[in-house]
Each structure stands twice: as structure tokens, then as C-alpha cells.
Amino acid sequence: MTFKIERKQEYYQALIDKETEYEGLFYVGVKTTGVFCRPTCPARKPKFENCEFFETAKQALLASFRPCKRCRPLSHPNHVSEIVRTLVEAVETNPEKRWKDADFQQISIDASTARRQFKKRFGMTFVEYARARRMGIAMKQIREGEHVIDAQLSVGYESSSGFRDAFSRIMGTAPSSLGNIRILKAAWLDTILGPMIAIADDEALYLLEFVDRRGLEREVERLRQRTKSAIIPGAASPIHSIEMELNQYFDGKLIEFQTPIRxxxxxxxxxxxxxxxxxxxxxxxxxxxxxxxxxxxxxxxxxxxxxxxxxxxxxxxxxxxxxxxxxxxxxxxxxxxxxxxxxxxxxxx
Incomplete structure (x- = not known):
């Protein structure tokens, strides 16, 4: 497909600015190197006259460009790194675990790398992610009638004050004052247009937005206040449902969503x-x-x-x-x- 000059200039500016909202909308072939990249590629930017723009990776390949090794345009945009995938699975296998540096060493992962990659993907460090999961388990145990001290010990806290402070920071209230506080789960979903955040309880989906949407933090905070909820990382049935339906939608196989919403x-x-x-x-x-x-x-x-x-x-x-x-x-x-x-x-x- 041949783009008009105005569209080429728009795409070039998006390339210069590494605009995430253009992810999946175009690919750029660099005539001087023979490679093609996604819009957010961190490599040095080519001159405008050396760029050729394509709607799909297939078009770039057919034009004899080879995929860039830095931004990997043939992989899923925002592809989850193996480090993130490994650690998320480790948390789900043993969510009560309190992670120490030695734990990272045992699975040959650098703790600072894990921190950086989790911060980039989830907006929180791995330690914060794991702690939020533990607090979610503690809240469920307290809600089901267990004593606070038992929930505290089950998630690895010997100190009552340390547990109370950590719980209050994440849940917005002390463990002994849960009242009507409820839990909403938040998950990050990859799409061809960039990552989205989905927030749901076990019954319905409350929020689905692109993570780079301006003002998203305020949206999430309003949701938390209106529902009187704590929002923690995790999965729920509506999140699994919308992830499946989004994949079908972007493949052109779905025109009506059935995931329950609120x-x-x-x-x-x-x-x-x-x-x-x-x-x-x-x-x-x-x-x-x-x-x-x-x-x-x-x-x-x-x-x-x-x-x-x-x-x-x-x-x-x-x-x-x-x-x-x-x-x-x-x-x-x-x-x-x-x-x-x-x-x-x-x-x-």
C-alpha cells in the first residue's frame, strides 16, 4: 500500500517520538540498513528519506526487509519477557512466599533486572507485585473468618506491625477494619494495538483501557473509590473471558462481546x-x-x-x-x- 505524504510524515514523527499508540499500526523499513522496525524501536532513528512505511510485517518482508533484532517486529508487540513470565508463574505457584535476593539467584535472575522489567510492564516492582498478591490472600482469609494473626503468619509476616502497615498501604485500611472493602483484580493484556489493563471481580469487568491512555491513573483511582475496593494484581473469570474475546476481535472473528460488564x-x-x-x-x-x-x-x-x-x-x-x-x-x-x-x-x- 502506498501512503500519502501526510501519513508518512505522521508515521515518521511517531517513530521519532516512539509513540506507543501507533504500535501495530505501521512498520518502517530502513533503506540504508535493510531492516524493518516497529514504531517504538529504541534504535537510532533514520532520516525521513530513508524510510519506507508498511501496514503489516508481511508487507515489509515481501519488500525484502529483514526484522530488526532490537525491537523484534515479528514478535507480539509488548511481548512478555521470559523473566516476567517466569516470575509471575513463580508467584502464582507459591503466592505466600516472601522473596529475597537469594531466591532470584536460585533461578538465575538478576533482582535489579526483575525490578526494572516489572516496573515497565506493571507500573510496580516485582517485590510490590508479590506483596500485593500476598495481601490479597490475607484479605480473603480474614474475610473467611480466620484470625488476623493466622492470616499474618500464613503470608510470611512475623511482625504484626509490619503486616498491618503493609496491608494498610495496599488495601487502604487496617486488616482489623475491613468492613465493606472488596477486592478487584487487575491484569495486563497484550493486543496488537498495545497493552491494555483489565479490572474485574469474579462476576464482571469494570474497566478495560489502553495502558498509555492519558489520565488512566485517575480513572483507576475513581474506580477504587466508587467501589470501595482494593485493586491488586491477579486474574478473574471476566478477565480470562475478555482476553479470549479480544484475540478473536482483533483476528476479525468476533463482532459482539459477551463478557459480563458492570x-x-x-x-x-x-x-x-x-x-x-x-x-x-x-x-x-x-x-x-x-x-x-x-x-x-x-x-x-x-x-x-x-x-x-x-x-x-x-x-x-x-x-x-x-x-x-x-x-x-x-x-x-x-x-x-x-x-x-x-x-x-x-x-x-
């Missing part, structure tokens, strides 16, 4: 979100059209605000709403992703 918004917002889900796959509507459909034809600005407050990206397809003049409008995950999603759905109708 709305947290006003009656007006929920009405908007329900109508968003009724927009047919592969079609778009304007803000004013949506306002008319919900019976508030003059409330298109309120509809736009409700659209922006959606916390379930792709499932509640706010990307299908565009301006009346045909322009894309806004999108929290980035306009490049919005354009890709619209085109993807059009092709997979």
Missing part, C-alpha cells in the same frame, strides 16, 4: 453506553445522531462527555462516534487507534 456512571451515562453498544459493527454515528437516538437531541455535548467517560474501551465502542462532518473527533486511546479500529471493523463486517 457500569459505574449516572443513569444518563449508562443510557449513552447502552446505545453505543447498539451501533452495528463496521458503522459509525455522530454525537448528534446518538443524542437523538437516546431522546435528547440537543444534548450532544453531554453525550460527548459520557462518551469520554466510558471505561470499557472497544466493548462499549465509543470509537464508533465521529463528528458530523466526518472527522474522527476525540478518543482517549489516541486518534490513530480510533482510525484503525473503525477500518478494522469495516473490513471484518
Amino acid at each position: 457500569y459505574l456512571g449516572s443513569a444518563f451515562q449508562q443510557k449513552v453506553w447502552e446505545h453505543l453498544r447498539k451501533i452495528p459493527h463496521g458503522e459509525t454515528q455522530s454525537y448528534s445522531e446518538l443524542a437523538s437516538l437516546i431522546g435528547h437531541p440537543t444534548a450532544y455535548r453531554a453525550v460527548a462527555r459520557a462518551n469520554g467517560a466510558n471505561q470499557l474501551a472497544i466493548i462499549v465502542p465509543c470509537h464508533r462516534i465521529i463528528n458530523a462532518n466526518g472527522d474522527l473527533g476525540g478518543y482517549g486511546g489516541g486518534l490513530s487507534r480510533k482510525e484503525w479500529l473503525i477500518n478494522h471493523e469495516l473490513q471484518s463486517k
